[in-house]
Every structure is written in structure tokens, then in C-alpha cells.
Amino acid sequence: MVDKIIDGARRFKEGAYQEQQELFNKLATGQSPDVLFITCSDSRVDPSLITQSDPGDLFIIRNAGNIVPPHALATGGTTASTEYAVGVLGVKHIVVCGHTDCGAMKGALNRDALTKLPHVCEWLGHCEAAVLNVQENFNSDDEDKVLENLIERNVLLQLQHLRTHPYVAARLQSGKVKLHGWVYDIGKGTFKAYNEKTDTFEELLMEAEQASLHADRAPKEA
Secondary structure, three states: OHHHHHHHHHHHHHOHHHHOHHHHHHHOOOOOOOEEEEEEOOOOOOHHHHHOOOOOOEEEEEEOOOOOOOOOOOOOHHHHHHHHHHHOOOOOEEEEEEEOOOHHHHHHHOHHHHOOOHHHHHHHHHHHHHHHHHHHHOOOOOHHHHHHHHHHHHHHHHHHHHOOOHHHHHHHHHOOOEEEEEEEEOOOOEEEEEEOOOOEEEEOOOHHHHHHHHHHHOOOOO
């Protein structure tokens, strides 16, 4: 597997790098991404690939469960990276993107089974409010449906945590940054986005699809 990665690095230099050399030359002296993309470390989730973004478009934070701990005096990598992205780079959008079949969320549902993984267990404590939300408000014997609901509730919880971070709170107040909650479906290659008005996750439509949908809903002239 390492040989495959090494070969890929060589092919990148000879292929993709050469094709976008002008872009890489520009990026060599700085970055100005518009989007902070917070997602899971899961190997099946490649932020640049699934959003078809170019180098320099996304400032990416990845960790187990796409978690953003509430702001505290203790410094952590996610907190520091968020502070830098918003306070220094001035990103305009922050996306928290969960995904289907998330192992971290499976673990969050049964933290008692994680005794041999104490750091993982403690980390997933940042999901506890989402777990309790599901247990209190979502009655189902379908484990897949429970997991799906938790994945969505966890995204919303992490957005709530983001609002406790000073730079995020300030930029939200001034309208200089917007928060987005997404869930990526690995098997379908599609996204759902949180709609605050309906309090539901809905299929993420592209601009062309949205225009078509609005046209279909427009009243017909007599």
C-alpha cells in the first residue's frame, strides 16, 4: 500500500501538478480559502474529491466524528485550527459535514464498549448531547435509522459548539461568516443539508436544480 502512495506522489508531480502549475505557483506564497470544511477522518471521505474543489479552496479539519469541542481555555487542534481559519484566513463559510455509516457515531451510541480506547471514549463525550437527544426524542427499533438520526443531530450539535468560539461568534454577529450542516451519503455520492426553517436535512440541490424547482413551483399564467 505504501508503494501505491509513493507511486501516486510521483504521478502527481508528473501529471496533475504540471497541469495546474500556475495555480500551485500562486499557492506557494499564500492561501485565501473561502470555506472551512470540518469532517470525519474516515478514509472513505475525501473532502476535495467529494466537493470537486481545487487546492486552496478548502481549509480542512478532520477528526473522528467531525467534532468541534466547545470553546475552552484548554487548547486543542480543532480549536486552534478553527481560530486560525476564521480569525486569520477570514473564511466566509464553515461546513460541518457528517457521513453515513460513521464509526465514531456507532461508538458514541455505546461508549461503555470503548474501555480499551479511553481517549476515543473521552473524545466522543463531545457527542453526548446528541446521543441523549436521539434517545429522548427518536423512538425506533431500527438501528440504521437511529444511527442516521444521530449523525444528523451530531452535526447540529457541533454547529452549536462552533458558536461558542469567540471569532466564530463575532463573525456570525457581523454577518461575515455562515454555518452549514451537511451529511454525505457514501453509497449514493449525495449530500443532505440542514434547513433551519424546517429543522430537517434535505437533499442538497445545485443552483441549476434549485432554479428548475422554483420554476416548477411558480404559479402558471392563465
